[in-house]
Amino acid sequence: MRSRHQDIADDLKHQITTGRIKPGDRLPSEVGLARQYEVSTATLRSALAVLQGEDLVEKIHGKGNFVRHRLRKIMYVGGWGTLDPWTAAEAALRVTDRPNEIEAHGHLAALMRVPNGSPLNEFLSISYQGESPHSLARIYVPRDLEPTEALSDDPSYMRTEGSFAVLSPLSAEVRETVSARSPTPDEVSTLRINPTTAVLAITRVAADTAGRVVEAALLVFPGDRVDAVFTTHHVTNERQTQG
Structure with missing residues (x-):
């Protein structure tokens, strides 16, 4: 059985890869996203951790979560x-x-x-x-x-x-x-x-x-x-x- 945080991560990843959420865009606040997906902030942060692990999202202290620009090699x-x-x-x-x-x-x-x-x-x-x-x-x-x-x-x-x-x-x-x-x-x-x-x-x-x-x-x-x-x-x- 798939976990709820993985479903959320997949949904956000789809929005990022299809261009609905663009590189450099700031995601809604963690509280706002948790409310949108009807989950706890802990579950929501687990979903964001998945995206951070795939280098799709970066968290900037004091500013929030942002969609990464693809970094060149x-x-x-x-x-x-x-x-x-x-x-x-x-x-x-x-x-x-x-x-x-x-x-x-x-x-x-x-x-x-x-x-x-x-x-x-x-x-x-x-x-x-x-x-x-x-x-x-x-x-x-x-x-x-x-x-x-x-x-x-x-x-x-x-x-x-x-x-x-x-x-x-x-x-x-x-x-x-x-x-x-x-x-x-x-x-x-x-x-x-x-x-x-x-x-x-x-x-x-x-x-x-x-x-x-x-x-x-x-x-x-x-x-x-x-x-x-x-x-x-x-x-x-x-x-x-x-x-």
Whole structure:
């Protein structure tokens, strides 16, 4: 026997997929919907949870439930932390930064290869497609690196829409670790995703020629929104003999 909340979810899904309720539209209040379907608010919320799990509806705290715009899939290009310019432009992503001054401890200190308590600059970066959060990153740079050292005047090193990188021209080596995992509660809240949605987590560490870490970045993408591409170039050394 089908549950009542599944029937409600199916009815709302039909209205969304047929265009009766359009992307970006705000659904009636939960109390109003519960009254309309003659169910408790708990049953109604179970129905909305089904739609949220299918990425059809997102709940924005303090505003209500909205029909999601379909989020485009983008391409992460390994090695320099950028997004493919074609797919990034197509998805019309914008990136916001929130800077903060922190001290390195535990795992972060190990990642940056610095003693506990070392001062860092942290940048919380969130990409958006329209008003919907698409992906996020936490980027760490040693605080003693001056802006002119950490960034280049070369436009290829500047922050752009579709970039999660301020990779320094000092970088001689970039190491990336990729894993698929469940999102943390903070990632669920920030990205407005279902807790059962798998995310692609990329840890990128850039070091200079002396082995000092000049940037570390923790990138998180919902698994259905990104493809990651890594290219390896083989270098062949040719020796010329003199006669």
